[in-house]
Amino acid sequence: MLELARGQLLEPAGLDDADLEKVLARLCGPGVDLGEAYFQRRVRESWMLEDGSVRGGSWDVDQGVGLRAVAGTGTGFAYADSISLPALLQAAGSARAIGRSGQSGRVRAGQGVVAEARYGTEDPTSAGRPADRVELLRTIDAYVRSLDARVSQVTVNLSASHEAVLVVASDGALAGDIRPLVRLDIRVLMEENDRREQGFAGGGGRFDLSELMNPESWQEYATEAVRQAAVNLTAEDAPAGHMTVVLGPGWPGVLLHEAIGHGLEGDFNRKGISAFSNRIGEQVASPECTIVDDGTLARRRGSLTVDDEGTAASCTTLIENGRLVGYMQDKLNARLMGAKPTGNGRRESFAHLPMPRMTNTYMLPGKHDPAEIIASVDDGIYAVNFNGGQVDITSGKFVFAASEAYRIRNGKLGAAIKGATLIGNGPDVLTRVGMVGNDLSLDSGVGVCGKEGQSVPVGVGQPTLRIDGLTVGGTA
Amino acid sequence: MSDLLTAPEREIDRLETLACRVLERARSRGADQVEVALNSSLAREAAVRLGEIDVLEEARDRGIRVSVYRGQCSGSASTGDLSPDTVDECVDRALAIARYTQPDPAAGLAQAELMAVDRVDLDLWHGHDLGMNDLLERAREIEQAGRDADARISNSEGASVSTEAAVSVYANSHGFIGSNRGTQYSQSCVLIAADQAGMQRDYDWDSRRSLSELASPEATGLEAARRTLRRLGARRVPTGKVPVLFAPEVARGLIAHLVSAVSGGSLYRRASFLLDALGQRILPDWASLIERPRLPGGPASAWFDADGVATRESALIADGELLRYVLSSYSGRRLGLNTTANAGGVRNLQFVGGSHDPDALLAELGTGLLVTEVMGQGVNLVTGDYSRGAAGFWVEGGEIAWPVEEITIAGHLRDMLGGIVAAGTDIDTRRNIQTGSLLVDRMMVAGQA
Numbered sequence: 001m002l003e004l005a006r007g008q009l010l011e012p013a014g015l016d017d018a019d020l021e022k023v024l025a026r027l028c029g030p031g032v033d034l035g036e037a038y039f040q041r042r043v044r045e046s047w048m049l050e051d052g053s054v055r056g057g058s059w060d061v062d063q064g065v066g067l068r069a070v071a072g073t074g075t076g077f078a079y080a081d082s083i084s085l086p087a088l089l090q091a092a093g094s095a096r097a098i099g100r101s102g103q104s105g106r107v108r109a110g111q112g113v114v115a116e117a118r119y120g121t122e123d124p125t126s127a128g129r130p131a132d133r134v135e136l137l138r139t140i141d142a143y144v145r146s147l148d149a150r151v152s153q154v155t156v157n158l159s160a161s162h163e164a165v166l167v168v169a170s171d172g173a174l175a176g177d178i179r180p181l182v183r184l185d186i187r188v189l190m191e192e193n194d195r196r197e198q199g200f201a202g203g204g205g206r207f208d209l210s211e212l213m214n215p216e217s218w219q220e221y222a223t224e225a226v227r228q229a230a231v232n233l234t235a236e237d238a239p240a241g242h243m244t245v246v247l248g249p250g251w252p253g254v255l256l257h258e259a260i261g262h263g264l265e266g267d268f269n270r271k272g273i274s275a276f277s278n279r280i281g282e283q284v285a286s287p288e289c290t291i292v293d294d295g296t297l298a299r300r301r302g303s304l305t306v307d308d309e310g311t312a313a314s315c316t317t318l319i320e321n322g323r324l325v326g327y328m329q330d331k332l333n334a335r336l337m338g339a340k341p342t343g344n345g346r347r348e349s350f351a352h353l354p355m356p357r358m359t360n361t362y363m364l365p366g367k368h369d370p371a372e373i374i375a376s377v378d379d380g381i382y383a384v385n386f387n388g389g390q391v392d393i394t395s396g397k398f399v400f401a402a403s404e405a406y407r408i409r410n411g412k413l414g415a416a417i418k419g420a421t422l423i424g425n426g427p428d429v430l431t432r433v434g435m436v437g438n439d440l441s442l443d444s445g446v447g448v449c450g451k452e453g454q455s456v457p458v459g460v461g462q463p464t465l466r467i468d469g470l471t472v473g474g475t476a
Numbered sequence: 477m478s479d480l481l482t483a484p485e486r487e488i489d490r491l492e493t494l495a496c497r498v499l500e501r502a503r504s505r506g507a508d509q510v511e512v513a514l515n516s517s518l519a520r521e522a523a524v525r526l527g528e529i530d531v532l533e534e535a536r537d538r539g540i541r542v543s544v545y546r547g548q549c550s551g552s553a554s555t556g557d558l559s560p561d562t563v564d565e566c567v568d569r570a571l572a573i574a575r576y577t578q579p580d581p582a583a584g585l586a587q588a589e590l591m592a593v594d595r596v597d598l599d600l601w602h603g604h605d606l607g608m609n610d611l612l613e614r615a616r617e618i619e620q621a622g623r624d625a626d627a628r629i630s631n632s633e634g635a636s637v638s639t640e641a642a643v644s645v646y647a648n649s650h651g652f653i654g655s656n657r658g659t660q661y662s663q664s665c666v667l668i669a670a671d672q673a674g675m676q677r678d679y680d681w682d683s684r685r686s687l688s689e690l691a692s693p694e695a696t697g698l699e700a701a702r703r704t705l706r707r708l709g710a711r712r713v714p715t716g717k718v719p720v721l722f723a724p725e726v727a728r729g730l731i732a733h734l735v736s737a738v739s740g741g742s743l744y745r746r747a748s749f750l751l752d753a754l755g756q757r758i759l760p761d762w763a764s765l766i767e768r769p770r771l772p773g774g775p776a777s778a779w780f781d782a783d784g785v786a787t788r789e790s791a792l793i794a795d796g797e798l799l800r801y802v803l804s805s806y807s808g809r810r811l812g813l814n815t816t817a818n819a820g821g822v823r824n825l826q827f828v829g830g831s832h833d834p835d836a837l838l839a840e841l842g843t844g845l846l847v848t849e850v851m852g853q854g855v856n857l858v859t860g861d862y863s864r865g866a867a868g869f870w871v872e873g874g875e876i877a878w879p880v881e882e883i884t885i886a887g888h889l890r891d892m893l894g895g896i897v898a899a900g901t902d903i904d905t906r907r908n909i910q911t912g913s914l915l916v917d918r919m920m921v922a923g924q925a
Binding site: 047473 | 525528529530531532533534535536537538550551552553554555556557558559562565566569570572573574575576577578579580583608631633668674675676677707710712715744745746747851852853854856858859861863864865867881882883884885886887888920921922923924925
């Protein structure tokens with residue numbers, strides 16, 4: 001990986017190890033704890049079908065180097081959008097302003113970081129022919145329309161990106177990574193009488209486009225999008241108030257991401273501004289709950305071989321049998337908290353600073369059959385699809401918006417209900433988990449997490465969960 | 477600072493030269509039409525937390541996006557690397573893509589006769605050479621003012637101050653070439669307050685074209701403290717239907733949903749709750765939405781839109797009635813209508829007709845909910861169904877009674893917009909969509925059982 005990244009990022013610019021040492025030395029003025037250079041090149045190709053034809057396509061490339069000097073709790077940061085020694089040295093000069101003035105030290109580029117590869121090094125943007133991608137989109141459109149005559153609009157987006165990164169830092173880190181990422185989205189609008197409703201499905205991961213082009217995968221997404229839209233055409237007004245909520249497996253794991261995940265990121269806890277600050281060792285969930293953040297899953301959208309600081313990805317247990325046991329860390333916050341980096345230092349691009357971010361966050365399976373969980377509810381709702389969520393990490397209040405849900409009455413699934421926002425309090429929502437299903441599944445690969453203006457791809461997952469009391473924001 | 481700040485003309489010249497290179501290369505390699513947008517900016521930001529430096533950042537950003545048309549087939553490409561080789565590669569890649577896309581009858585440039593000709597100075601450039609130390613000093617003052625405001629301010633996420641100078645160029649094969657330049661000065665402060673019930677966080681910010689118009693450091697620090705402190709002790713409310721007053725910073729969201737629903741992309745995809753609403757009453761008859769794209773010093777002012785079409789002042793809604801959609805030349809053609817010079821969105825849209833000051837609005841509200849924050853994505857523009865998390869204050873008899881959190885507010889956007897019964901004079905001028913508080917007659921609030 002390192003050699004591949006070197007070949008794609010350093011060699012075209014004629015940079016060698018001696019140049020890297022020069023840049024690090026420039027960054028590391030007196031008082032600087034960490035100097036780091038992050039090289040990145042990302043090429044993305046995308047195609048869009050709308051109203052029956054492939055109307056747009058785009059090719060986008062970005063490359064550059066982010067230079068960071070960390071002193072105590074402070075960070076100096078600058079970046080260059082061309083990879084060349086003069087540009088690097090100039091940006092390094094800006095970034096080192098954080099340190100005290102004086103002579104720079106000598107810094108040696110380190111050894112390669114040892115990390116097991118979590119995905120292949122193929123370039124999905126150069127695999128296959130563009131004509132095949134265009135043809136695929138048209139085939140999907142025809143297939144979706146053949147499924148249900150009420151379909152009036154189909155939008156299909158296909159994208160593939162290829163990213164090479166190389167990190168070199170004054171703590172000896174030297175790591176490269178080649179990251180493929182592909183995604184297919186199918187959006188359907190269905191009309192009947194005076195009603196119009198949408199359905200959405202999609203997926204992807206860190207692999208080649210050929211897997212998404214396989215009819216078995218795209219037909220599944222197409223069928224799912226049409227099914228959702230059809231269900232929503234029958235949806236009644238959602239109830240309002242505090243009630244029992246059963247969450248389906250997989251994508252509803254966005255609950256964990258919002259309610260628990262963000263609050264356990266190292267930066268918020270180092271600063272003491274998370275609702276979970278100073279609560280390690282406390283019982284914050286029912287004993288049936290064990291939650292991990294796992295960047296090591298093969299070829300998942302949120303997975304990483306090494307994070308953006310060159311730390312090997314790992315599986316970090318956040319909550320074990322209901323007890324809070326760990327935070328997710330990057331280098332800066334780990335050092336300040338006396339902890340170890342956990343492979344969660346991520347950044348949107350070379351033009352953004354790294355911070356602790358989630359990878360794939362999920363709950364391990366419990367012992368209950370999902371049917372048994374639904375049968376246990378007298379009056380509540382069953383929510384299986386969501387649009388995404390948001391959290392206030394300080395007060396702990398979080399929301400996530402259901403896009404497909406059903407009423408449960410007397411242990412039986414009833415009518416579909418319209419989308420509604422669910423709101424709760426992160427530190428206590430999981431103490432009210434009454435039952436955990438045995439049906440863990442992970443999402444299909446469409447998650448995007450936003451934090452401080454930076455977006456990164458993530459994954460979520462969970463088994464079916466029963467939560468005994470959550471506020472449901474319907475209108476009825 | 478660099479020459480971008482002291483001599484923006486030189487950077488504009490450079491971008492214009494690149495634009496011509498792109499037009500020439502694309503035409504000579506088979507494009508029937510081509511357009512190109514370039515931008516270049518320099519930003520500095522200093523952030524402090526608890527009086528110590530948190531981040532010092534210098535950001536030099538550049539970008540180019542090229543769109544080419546072969547007949548009715550289009551392709552596009554972008555990069556952040558403005559070296560001639562990469563720019564050339566972008567042109568070639570866009571042309572290659574246009575070989576595979578299908579003919580789109582709506583594709584292509586806007587009509588040549590619509591191109592803007594009257595270059596006007598919109599007073600968007602107010603250069604000040606502020607160094608990192610100036611920014612740092614100001615950030616420290618902001619945070620200190622906030623932390624000193626009250627002993628219950630227990631922690632801070634910090635204060636930050638930034639300056640940005642940006643230039644942009646748009647050119648197309650009609651021969652249009654136009655440029656813009658603008659400065660932006662911004663500051664923000666995020667504070668934490670604590671009491672026995674727990675922690676609360678809130679913030680304040682300001683952003684202006686000119687440093688002299690920016691709020692004072694004390695004002696931002698103190699307002700952040702006031703907003704944070706007033707949330708302490710928040711609790712839920714009983715579930716029920718009540719009137720809801722949206723403070724200006726969240727009222728703009730309601731208007732933004734309206735704008736999305738009458739924008740070309742939502743309409744030709746039939747993904748709007750306001751399909752075929754032209755001529756219909758959307759807002760009460762005393763309310764209008766006026767777009768002022770050439771407002772001097774405005775947050776989104778421009779003399780041409782993203783298609784090169786001349787912008788002009790125009791009502792979107794007058795006396796409650798929808799007079800037009802929000803269209804680019806592309807979305808206009810998809811709908812069989814003319815562009816409204818809104819490629820790139822609305823520019824300085826103002827809600828006109830509000831007459832109540834904040835106390836009068838609370839009196840009008842009587843007993844109900846004042847919302848100061850909304851959370852999450854629970855807005856369905858296809859159906860108009862609205863359900864979001866919220867925080868704010870319970871109001872009784874026209875007086876703020878206590879802070880509220882962990883609740884949802886729900887309704888239907890068409891009913892909510894039509895159900896606006898009063899609007900405030902407290903217009904928030906920091907953003908592109910500018911409105912005062914908006915009072916909605918009835919929404920479902922969910923909290924306790």
